[in-house]
Amino acid sequence: xxxxxxxxxxxWLYREKILSVVAGLPSSAEARRFAFMIGLATVPALVAxxxxxSSSRACxxxxxx
Amino acid sequence: xxYGSFVVIALAFIIGGIIMLIVERFRPVPDVLDVxxxxxxxxxxxxxxxxxxxxxxxxxxxGTIVAAMAMRVDRAAAAEFTFFLAMPTMAAxxxxxxxxxxxxxxxxxxxxxxxxxxxxxLASALVVKPxxxxxxxxxxxxxxxxxxxxxxxxxRGGRRRLDVGTRHAVAPPELxxxxxxxxxxxxxxxxxxxxxxxxxxxxDAAVRPRCSDGGSPDWARRRRRPAIVLVGTxxxxxxxxxxxxxxxxxxxxxxxxxxxxxxxxxx
Numbered sequence: 001x002x003x004x005x006x007x008x009x010x011x012w013l014y015r016e017k018i019l020s021v022v023a024g025l026p027s028s029a030e031a032r033r034f035a036f037m038i039g040l041a042t043v044p045a046l047v048a049x050x051x052x053x054s055s056s057r058a059c060x061x062x063x064x065x
Numbered sequence: 066x067x068y069g070s071f072v073v074i075a076l077a078f079i080i081g082g083i084i085m086l087i088v089e090r091f092r093p094v095p096d097v098l099d100v101x102x103x104x105x106x107x108x109x110x111x112x113x114x115x116x117x118x119x120x121x122x123x124x125x126x127x128g129t130i131v132a133a134m135a136m137r138v139d140r141a142a143a144a145e146f147t148f149f150l151a152m153p154t155m156a157a158x159x160x161x162x163x164x165x166x167x168x169x170x171x172x173x174x175x176x177x178x179x180x181x182x183x184x185x186x187l188a189s190a191l192v193v194k195p196x197x198x199x200x201x202x203x204x205x206x207x208x209x210x211x212x213x214x215x216x217x218x219x220x221r222g223g224r225r226r227l228d229v230g231t232r233h234a235v236a237p238p239e240l241x242x243x244x245x246x247x248x249x250x251x252x253x254x255x256x257x258x259x260x261x262x263x264x265x266x267x268x269d270a271a272v273r274p275r276c277s278d279g280g281s282p283d284w285a286r287r288r289r290r291p292a293i294v295l296v297g298t299x300x301x302x303x304x305x306x307x308x309x310x311x312x313x314x315x316x317x318x319x320x321x322x323x324x325x326x327x328x329x330x331x332x
Contacts, residue, residue, distance in 0.1 A: 002178060002185045003159065004182060005181070005183060005184070005186035007152055007189075009185070010148045011152060013190065014149070033105075037103060037105055037108040038149050041109055041112030042112060042115075042157075043109075043112060044113040044115065044116040045116040045119070045157075047116070048116035049116075049119060049158070049161065052119050
C-alpha cells in the first residue's frame with residue numbers, strides 16, 4: 001500500500017508531461033494517442049489481476065516495482 | 066504453502082536475472098527512441114509483460130523495461146513508459162488492497178502506513194530522477210564526434226567538416242567549438258575507444274558511433290557471444306568443479322572422510 005507514495009513521487013517528477021497530456025486531451029491527437037496507449041497497456045495487468053489475485057498478497061507483489 | 070511461494074520467488078529471481086543478462090547482451094538496436102513514437106502494438110505487448118508481475122518475485126518495472134528493450138525500444142524510453150504504466154496499475158493495486166484490508170485498518174496500522182508512504186515518496190523522488198538521467202553523457206557524444214572526424218581524415222576544401230549526420234551524434238554548439246579547437250583527434254579517438262570499452266555494457270544505441278553508411282565503425286562493434294556460451298558460463302559457475310557449491314560439497318566430504326579415518330584409527 002505504501003507503493004502509492006512512490007507513485008506520487010513519479011507523478012510529481014513527470015508533472016509537466018502529465019499536465020500537458022491532460023490539457024491536450026481535447027485538442028491534441030498526440031496526447032490522446034499517448035493516453036490511449038497507457039490505458040491499453042494497463043488492460044492486461046488489470047485483467048490478470050482480476051482473475052488471479054484472490055489474495056491481497058499477490059496484488060501487493062504485483063505492485064512492487 | 067509458504068515454502069511453495071519461496072520457491073516461486075527464488076525461481077522468478079533466477080529466471081528473471083538470466084533473461085535480463087541475455088537481453089542486455091543481445092538486445093537489438095533500438096528503433097523507438099522516445100515514448101511518444103511507441104507503436105500501439107508494442108505498448109500492448111509491454112503491458113502483457115506487466116501482467117507477469119502478478120507472479121510473486123517478478124519485478125513489474127524490470128519485466129516491462131527488459132521486454133521493451135527486447136522489442137527495440139530505447140532504454141530511456143522504456144523506463145519512461147514503465148513509469149507512466151505504473152500510475153494506473155499501482156492505483157488499481159492500491160484500490161484493491163484498500164478494499165481487501167479495509168476491516169483491519171486500525172489507527173496503529175495507519176501510522177505505520179503513513180510512515181511507509183512518506184519514506185516511499187522521498188526515496189522515489191530521490192532515486193527516479195538520477196536514474197532517468199542515466200542517458201548517454203554529453204562528453205561521450207562529443208568524443209564520438211571527434212572520432213568521426215578522425216576516421217574521415219582531413220576534410221576536403223581546407224575546412225574541417227564535422228560528421229553530424231545522425232541525430233545522436235550532434236553535440237551542443239559550445240562543445241562543438243571546443244572539439245574544433247582541439248585538433249588532437251587521434252588522441253581523442255583512443256579515449257573514445259577506452260570509454261566505449263568501459264561503457265560497452267551500459268551503452269545505448271544513441272551513443273554508438275555511426276559511420277556515414279549507417280553501420281558502426283569496426284572498433285565500436287560489439288563482440289557477440291552465442292547464447293549457448295553464456296548459458297555454459299553460467300552453468301560452469303554454478304555447477305562446475307570449481308564453483309562455490311561444488312567446493313563446499315568437496316570440503317564437507319573431506320571433513321567426513323577425515324572424521325571416519327580418525328575414528329577407524331582410534332578403534
